[in-house]
Amino acid sequence: MKKSVFLGTLAVTGLAAGFAAADAHSGGTLGEVQARGALNCGVTTGLVGFAAPDANGEWQGFDVDVCRAVAAAVLDDPSAVNFVPTTGQTRFTALASGEIDLLARNTTWTFSRDVDLRFEFVGINYYDGQGFMVPRDLGVASALELDGATVCIQTGTTTELNLADFFSSNNMSYEPVPVETNAEAQQQYLAGACDVYTTDASGLAATRATFEDPAAHVVLPEIISKEPLGPLVRHGDNEWGDIARWTLNALIAAEELGVTSANVAELAGGTENPEINRLLGTEGALGEMLGLDNDWAQRAIAAVGNYGESFERNIGENSAIGLSRGLNAQWTDGGLLYAPPFR
Amino acid sequence: MTIQVIALILIMGGIYWLARNTVQNLSELGKDFDFGFLSQRAGYDINQRLVEYTNDSTHARAALVGILNTLLVAFLGCLMATILGVIAGVLRLSKNWIVGRLMTVYVEGFRNVPLLLWIIAIFAVMTEATPQPRDFRGDDPDASMILGESVAITNRGIFIPSPVWGDGAMLLVLTFVASLVAIFLFRRFAHKRQEATGEILPVLWVSLGLFIVPTLLVYLAYSATGARDQFPVLAVGAQQGMTLEEFTDENRNPAICALPRTAAVNLSTDLRAIGERASIVPVETSADLQSNIESGECVLAVISPEAGETLVAGVEGVALAPLEDTVDRGRPLQFERPQLAGFNFEGGLQLRNSLIALWFALSLYTGAFIAEIVRAGILAVSHGQTEAAGALGMRSNRIMNLVVLPQALRVIIPPLISQYLNLTKNSSLAIAVGYMDVRATLGGITINQTGRELEGMLLLGLFYLITSLAIAGVMNIYNASVKLKER
Numbered sequence: 001m002k003k004s005v006f007l008g009t010l011a012v013t014g015l016a017a018g019f020a021a022a023d024a025h026s027g028g029t030l031g032e033v034q035a036r037g038a039l040n041c042g043v044t045t046g047l048v049g050f051a052a053p054d055a056n057g058e059w060q061g062f063d064v065d066v067c068r069a070v071a072a073a074v075l076d077d078p079s080a081v082n083f084v085p086t087t088g089q090t091r092f093t094a095l096a097s098g099e100i101d102l103l104a105r106n107t108t109w110t111f112s113r114d115v116d117l118r119f120e121f122v123g124i125n126y127y128d129g130q131g132f133m134v135p136r137d138l139g140v141a142s143a144l145e146l147d148g149a150t151v152c153i154q155t156g157t158t159t160e161l162n163l164a165d166f167f168s169s170n171n172m173s174y175e176p177v178p179v180e181t182n183a184e185a186q187q188q189y190l191a192g193a194c195d196v197y198t199t200d201a202s203g204l205a206a207t208r209a210t211f212e213d214p215a216a217h218v219v220l221p222e223i224i225s226k227e228p229l230g231p232l233v234r235h236g237d238n239e240w241g242d243i244a245r246w247t248l249n250a251l252i253a254a255e256e257l258g259v260t261s262a263n264v265a266e267l268a269g270g271t272e273n274p275e276i277n278r279l280l281g282t283e284g285a286l287g288e289m290l291g292l293d294n295d296w297a298q299r300a301i302a303a304v305g306n307y308g309e310s311f312e313r314n315i316g317e318n319s320a321i322g323l324s325r326g327l328n329a330q331w332t333d334g335g336l337l338y339a340p341p342f343r
Numbered sequence: 344m345t346i347q348v349i350a351l352i353l354i355m356g357g358i359y360w361l362a363r364n365t366v367q368n369l370s371e372l373g374k375d376f377d378f379g380f381l382s383q384r385a386g387y388d389i390n391q392r393l394v395e396y397t398n399d400s401t402h403a404r405a406a407l408v409g410i411l412n413t414l415l416v417a418f419l420g421c422l423m424a425t426i427l428g429v430i431a432g433v434l435r436l437s438k439n440w441i442v443g444r445l446m447t448v449y450v451e452g453f454r455n456v457p458l459l460l461w462i463i464a465i466f467a468v469m470t471e472a473t474p475q476p477r478d479f480r481g482d483d484p485d486a487s488m489i490l491g492e493s494v495a496i497t498n499r500g501i502f503i504p505s506p507v508w509g510d511g512a513m514l515l516v517l518t519f520v521a522s523l524v525a526i527f528l529f530r531r532f533a534h535k536r537q538e539a540t541g542e543i544l545p546v547l548w549v550s551l552g553l554f555i556v557p558t559l560l561v562y563l564a565y566s567a568t569g570a571r572d573q574f575p576v577l578a579v580g581a582q583q584g585m586t587l588e589e590f591t592d593e594n595r596n597p598a599i600c601a602l603p604r605t606a607a608v609n610l611s612t613d614l615r616a617i618g619e620r621a622s623i624v625p626v627e628t629s630a631d632l633q634s635n636i637e638s639g640e641c642v643l644a645v646i647s648p649e650a651g652e653t654l655v656a657g658v659e660g661v662a663l664a665p666l667e668d669t670v671d672r673g674r675p676l677q678f679e680r681p682q683l684a685g686f687n688f689e690g691g692l693q694l695r696n697s698l699i700a701l702w703f704a705l706s707l708y709t710g711a712f713i714a715e716i717v718r719a720g721i722l723a724v725s726h727g728q729t730e731a732a733g734a735l736g737m738r739s740n741r742i743m744n745l746v747v748l749p750q751a752l753r754v755i756i757p758p759l760i761s762q763y764l765n766l767t768k769n770s771s772l773a774i775a776v777g778y779m780d781v782r783a784t785l786g787g788i789t790i791n792q793t794g795r796e797l798e799g800m801l802l803l804g805l806f807y808l809i810t811s812l813a814i815a816g817v818m819n820i821y822n823a824s825v826k827l828k829e830r
Contacts, residue, residue, distance in 0.1 A: 089791050096372065096796075117794035118373050138477075138686075147596070148620060148685035150499055155783070156791035161386045164398035175499075175687065176388050178777040178788075192475035193498045193696070195686045235373065 029101050029233070029240035030074065030291055038080045041067035042100035045085040045181045049206040049314050049321040050106055059083045062314040063104040066125060066231050066248060069300040070102060073247045073292060078303035087180050088156035092117055095234060102244055104231040106200060108158040118235040122245035125230050125307075127327035127336050129223035130159050131201035133208060136218050138195060143222035147172040152185045152194035154178075159199050162225040182207060200227050202315065202323060209320045243290050250297035253279060253339040254306035256330050261305035268298050279342045286342060307337065369797070378802075380793040381406070387788050389779045391695060402789045409784030410806060416701050416780065417767040417810075423706035424766060425759075428713025433743075435718050446714065453711035459772055461708055466700035466776040473498045476687050493680045495688050501699065502681035505692040509605030511565040511675035518561045526550045566674045573669035574606050575651050579642040579661050587668040588617050594642055596620045600635045601645035602628075605673025610645055611690065613670060615682040620689060633658055645670055697778035701770065709766045716758045720751035752825045760818040764811050771807075781806055 033039050043051035043063055051061040059067075059081075068078040084100050095103045096118070106128070107113075109121040134140045143166070153160050155178045167174050177194045179185040186207055189197040197204065201223060208214045231248065233241050254260070257276050259267055268280045277283035280301075281294030288294060304310050311328065315321040329335025369376065381403040388398050393411040396404055435446035453461065474486035476497050488495045495502040533544040578590050591597060591614065599621050601607030611621040624641045626632045629650055635641050637660050644663070646654060655663050681691030724747050732742040773780040774787070781803060790799040 089787055092791065092794065093796055096794075112792075112794075146686075148687060148689070150687055155777075155788050160788070161398075161792070164386060164388045167388075168398060174388070176390050177499075178390070178779065178783065180774070180777070188470065191470050191498060192477075193470050236371075 029237045030243065033074055033101055037075065038082050039067060039071040039074065039102065040082045040084055040100045041070075042084045042086045042091055042094050042103040042105055043067065044105050045087055045183065047106070047182050047203055047206050048210050049319065049323075050202070051083075051104070060314070062126070062310060063106060063231075065304040065310040065314065066104040067102060069251055069304045070244055070247050072299040072303035073250075073296040074243060076299055088154045089180065092119070095119065095232065098234070101240070102231055102233055106203065106229045107232060108200075109228045109230050109232075110158060113232075119232045120235050120238075120241045121230050121232045122241055123230050123248045124228045124336075125248060126202060126228075128200040128202050128227040128229050130162050130198060130225040130227055131204050131223055132220040133189075133197045133204045133217055134195060134220065135192075136216050140220065143220045143224065144170060144172075146174065146196060148174070149195040150175040150177060150193070151196045151198055152177045152179055152188050153198055154182065154185060155180065157199070158225070158227065163198055166224045186210070200229065202229075202321075205323055206315065206321045209322065239291055243292065246286075246290060247297070247300050249339040250279060250300055250342075251304070251307045251310065252330075252337050253342060254297070254301045255308040255337075256332065256339065259301055259306060260309060261302055264298055264301045268295075275342055284343075365797070374794075376798065377795075378798055380789070380795050380798070383793070385789065386792065389784060391698065391779055402785070402793065405789060406781060406785035406802070409779060409781035409786075412778065412784075413767075413770055413773075413780040413782075414810070416698060416705070416770050416773070416778065419702050420705040420709065420766050420770065421763050423702065424709040424713055424762070427706055427710030428762075429717050431710060431714035432717025433721065435714060436721060450711045450714050453707050454715070458704060458708045458769055459775055461704040462700055462772055462775050465704050466696060469500075469696040469700055470498050475499075476683060479683050479688075488681075493678070495681050495683075497688065498696070499687065500693045500695040502688040502691050502693050504678035504680045505690075507605050507608045507673075507677055507679050509603040509673040509675050509677060510569070511561075514565070515558060515561055515675045519558045522553045522557050526553045529553065562675060569672055572647075572672040574645050574672050575648055575665040575669055576610060577644040577646070577651055577655065577663050578666050579636065579639075579663055581664045581666055583664055585664075585666050587613065587666055590643075590666055591617065591619045596622070597643050598622045598624050598641040599643045599645070600624045600626045600632045600641035601643075602626060602632060602647075602650075603673060605677050606645040606670055608677070608679045608690075609670045609673055610643065612679070612682065613668070615684040615689065618684070620684045629654065636663065637661060647672075695778075697773070697776040700776050701773055701778050705766050705769060709762050709769075712762050712765075713759060716755055716762065717751070720753075720755035721747060723754045724750045749825070753827060756818065756822040756825060760815055760822070763814050763818065767810055767814060768807060 041064075043059065043061075046052045047061070049061055051059060051063045054060045064083070067081045067083070071081045072078040084094060086094050086100075086103070086105060091103055091105055091107065092113075094100050103119075104125075106126065108128075109124060113119055114121055132143050132146070134146075140146065146167075151163060151174050153163055153176050160176075163174075163176070177188060179188055182199070182203065185197055185199070188194055190211070197207070199207075201219065204219050208217050208219070211217060231244060233244050253275075254264075257273065257279065259276060259279070264280065267276055268282060270282050271277060274283060278286055280298045281287050281296070285294055287296040290296065305313070308330075311325065312318060315323045317324055325333070325335060327336050329337065331338040366376075382401050384398075385400055385402045385405040386398050387405070389396055389405065389408050391412055392408050393415060394404075394408060396408045431446045431449055434442050435450065437443045437446075473496050476495075476499065478485040479487065479495065479497075486497075493504050529549055530546060533546050533549075537543055576587065578585070578594075581590050596619055597614070599607045599610055601610060601623070604623075604625070607623045611623060614621040621643075624635055626635060629646060632644060632646060633654060636644055636654075636658055639661070644651075644654065651665070655665075679690045681688040681693075684690075728746055728750070729742055732746045733739075737745070770780060771782045774782060777783070785806075786799055786803040790796050793799075
């Protein structure tokens with residue numbers, strides 16, 4: 001008797017919970033984010049320069065800025081972001097299940113992720129490639145000398161597959177040591193449990209910057225893959241995808257047009273350049289077409305600065321990470337950044 | 344009754360709703376339900392492989408590698424937990440105060456601290472407190488191998504010698520199997536004789552003798568006759584009188600084909616001593632060897648002198664000449680010891696830190712529970728039984744073996760089954776130390792690379808379910824054989 005009452009209650013509870021959960025799925029991501037008043041943004045578990053909490057517990061970094069820019073555009077508040085730390089293995093499940101609205105976690109844009117995993121990459125915020133880091137006293141000068149080495153590798157990443165391809169195509173063998181997070185890899189690498197750490201070259205630079213003696217480690221010259229990193233959203237909600245895509249484009253275009261966080265308020269008063277006017281909402285109604293108001297890009301730029309400002313602040317040559325712009329310069333400077341026109 | 348029916352209907356409704364919800368949500372996400380990913384190329388590497396696997400293998404194969412790794416750690420864990428548990432359980436009842444208290448500390452310490460902490464703690468000790476392979480290098484190294492240069496403890500795992508079968512291995516195995524049969528027959532004979540006459544034969548000593556002596560004799564005889572035979576090393580494109588070192592200066596890291604396999608291992612040991620890394624291409628027959636040489640699969644060959652002459656004469660397309668150096672033919676069974684080569688130790692068997700941490704932690708943790716089960720089982724046998732056996736004049740070890748343990752087993756086995764099941768399922772905590780079990784391959788990387796969460800998790804659940812049911816089934820059969828026979 002008691003058992004049936006218990007089971008009956010369980011069943012009813014289950015049904016009720018199920019219907020409640022089903023309700024939340026109606027309405028687009030934009031509506032959900034606005035109703036919640038906060039953006040759920042997936043980031044790494046900690047990679048200095050890209051996404052890591054600072055001494056005050058505030059998330060800082062290049063990928064974090066994308067989250068903050070979207071939050072500023074949508075909610076008028078760059079701090080209205082719930083940062084959800086994800087590992088290489090959990091990130092896609094978190095996005096597909098709706099736990100996060102946007103994934104900005106140095107994730108490589110690949111065909112199968114875009115098409116088969118049903119995601120929508122909204123652009124590229126960092127053009128990267130996979131590299132190798134070794135201790136200097138190992139005396140290795142090239143990745144082709146790594147036959148028989150033990151390699152620390154984050155599981156569930158494209159780098160894992162590139163590594164396998166690189167070693168088998170060069171007819172070399174290696175011993176993989178699978179790790180979950182960058183912090184774990186760093187600990188294993190410094191303990192000498194692996195000879196080599198491999199991940200995106202930007203990640204290697206960021207990791208090395210946190211070492212006690214960065215000069216004792218070298219990043220080998222070989223870049224063995226293309227790793228276009230960018231933010232992504234779920235497939236199917238095109239309105240939300242457009243917001244994320246054009247917020248990123250707005251930051252890139254802002255740098256090209258000379259709009260910075262310092263002068264955005266002044267330029268928003270109206271300029272001679274119609275493209276700046278359209279970007280900042282003084283002319284036309286681009287924001288309304290996105291389902292936001294016309295000041296959306298202005299808010300995003302004011303919150304995190306343009307692409308170049310964000311780059312310099314977090315990972316640029318004057319920061320601890322010390323990455324040069326390289327491929328990530330504007331097309332006008334010989335780089336690959338090329339935002340489509342705002343019109 | 345009415346309420347039961349209503350509850351049943353509600354539960355069925357709940358299950359139906361869950362299934363429908365899943366299907367609907369999957370179709371909303373645009374995902375189908377398909378196990379086709381299992382036959383696609385996996386593309387990733389796995390460090391610990393009990394079966395052949397490369398990154399060209401399928402996801403199904405990767406899952407199999409993971410399953411075998413799970414079963415390996417579960418088997419090793421159950422074995423060691425049982426040994427630890429029985430010893431600790433018996434010793435906790437010891438009349439010796441220090442021994443009893445020590446076991447209490449062990450049981451309470453491991454039982455009351457979460458397993459995950461033990462796994463991580465052992466892994467951290469293994470990684471941080473042990474030397475790196477390159478510390479073993481140089482004239483005055485910081486670290487050195489132990490047990491006669493045969494075992495290396497490093498922060499990448501423990502390297503131990505691995506067995507290699509050579510010529511005459513078959514005879515050795517046959518002798519060993521024959522000894523096992525002889526032991527079995529002798530024990531039956533001794534048992535019958537004891538029943539009939541009451542005379543007790545020295546079963547243990549005779550069994551032990553049968554176990555070791557014949558196999559050892561065959562091994563020694565075989566080793567004495569041919570192990571020191573020198574086999575020529577034939578090299579592709581070598582000049583007469585060239586040494587191995589001169590040859591490898593031109594051919595770095597050569598591939599070896601050899602018959603028997605022990606000769607290949609001896610050659611690779613010689614090569615590592617001069618700083619070369621060699622790969623061994625497995626061959627079964629001399630025809631195999633010849634075709635591998637001709638196709639360029641291997642540049643070094645080792646074979647008996649007579650067959651070597653035929654090979655040099657018969658091989659087509661490549662020039663084959665013997666080098667100055669020769670190698671030992673090898674014993675029927677010999678152990679290949681790990682040697683420092685390149686970045687790491689090579690040869691021998693590598694017990695990775697992840698395996699050791701997981702294995703030891705699972706064993707120590709579950710062992711503490713088994714100790715309590717054993718203690719409870721022994722205490723469940725009335726003290727009167729021990730006293731009665733003592734009154735019959737039995738010695739205390741016979742009382743334990745013949746009177747107490749058989750009765751205690753009836754109490755011990757059923758809870759022991761659950762401990763084995765716990766250990767097997769807890770092995771999925773491998774995630775904490777990067778041990779490549781089935782959760783890491785099928786349930787981790789494969790799911791991540793293919794996006795088949797639902798299918799992967801269902802397969803994973805199914806595997807653990809089947810494994811647990813199989814363990815429980817086998818243990819239930821054993822339980823039926825030791826439980827009280829009622830007539």
